[in-house]
Amino acid sequence: xxxxSAGSPRVLVVEDEYLIRMLLEDMLxxxxxxxxxxxxxxxxxxxAAATGDFHAAILDVNxxxxxxxxxxxxxxxRGLPFVFVTGYGEGxxxxxxxxxxxxQKPFQADRLKxxxxxxxxxx
Numbered sequence: 001x002x003x004x005s006a007g008s009p010r011v012l013v014v015e016d017e018y019l020i021r022m023l024l025e026d027m028l029x030x031x032x033x034x035x036x037x038x039x040x041x042x043x044x045x046x047x048a049a050a051t052g053d054f055h056a057a058i059l060d061v062n063x064x065x066x067x068x069x070x071x072x073x074x075x076x077x078r079g080l081p082f083v084f085v086t087g088y089g090e091g092x093x094x095x096x097x098x099x100x101x102x103x104q105k106p107f108q109a110d111r112l113k114x115x116x117x118x119x120x121x122x123x
Contacts, residue, residue, distance in 0.1 A: 008034040009120040012057040014045040014071065015085070016064040020105075024058065031113045042066045049074040055120040057082040061093070072097060081119035 011033045015021040018040065025035045037048045042063050049057065049071045057075055059068045061084050068084070075082050084102040086092060093102060101115050 008032055009056065009116070010034050010036045010054040011116070012036060012045075012048050012052050012054045013038040014040075014048075014057065014063060014068060015060045016040045016062075017060075020060075027109050027112060031109060031116070033116065040064070042068070042071065045071045046074060049078070049080075054080070056080065056116060059084050061086040061088065069094065069097065072100075083115050083119065 009032075011028055013021060013024055013028070013035055015024060015038070021038050021040060025038055028035050036054045037044075037052055039045050039048055040063070045059075045063065045068070057071075057080060059072060059075075059082050061068050072082060072084075082100065084093060084097065084100060085105055085107070086102060087105040089104060093100070101118065103111060103115060
């Protein structure tokens with residue numbers, strides 16, 4: 001961690017594809033965000049969502065064949081903002097979550113930054 005990242009907005013990343021997770025971590029670092037946890041299973045995501053110290057979360061909708069929505073519910077109860085990422089399109093989200101931000105895979109860094117800037121103070 002660099003000295004300048006100490007005050008950066010903290011982000012939880014939930015993504016089951018290792019290479020995509022690594023790419024996302026690099027992208028967030030370049031944008032001035034600090035990834036405090038990057039997990040690839042629903043179990044890890046539940047734990048991080050319930051106890052983690054972060055400003056926002058990025059949630060892959062389908063994590064190794066399981067839906068992310070129980071994790072989203074934990075975050076919503078904690079009052080923490082999150083953005084969904086999906087390869088299925090924003091319309092595939094349940095009605096309950098259609099008011100939440102969503103990014104269609106693949107997405108560019110500028111789309112990620114503008115979405116996160118709407119959730120947390122700018123990095």
